[in-house]
Amino acid sequence: MKVGIIRCMQTEDYCPGITDFKAIKNRTGVFEGVDEEIEIVGFTSCGGCPAKKALLRARLLVEKGADTIVFASCITKGTPIGYPCPFAKKMKAIIEKDLGDKVTLLDHTH
Secondary structure (H helix, E strand, O other), rough: OOEEEEEEEEHHHOOOOHHHHHHHHHHOOHHHHOOOOEEEEEEEOOOOOOOOHHHHHHHHHHHHHEEEEEHHHHOOOOOOOOOOOOHHHHHHHHHHHHHHHHHHEEEEEE
């Protein structure tokens, strides 16, 4: 599995992604039960509200080899600031429509 992670730009000052990387290493959260090797292709932000750059960044992650895009928990659960992205569903739908079968989309890293 080659993973590209998209995170919330608003949480960059609060979270360096350590728990996302630990979830991959320890096979917890969305990675629980994944038996194959997990390679991190990239870790990027959505580009800021209202996530207009998320599609371009997802495309770039796929160009760089990602076969799976994971939306970090800051987007879908609102951790660590307690505010989930109000654009998360729309962001995911746009990426899914554009990239279709080229990539698997997963919600919340941990």
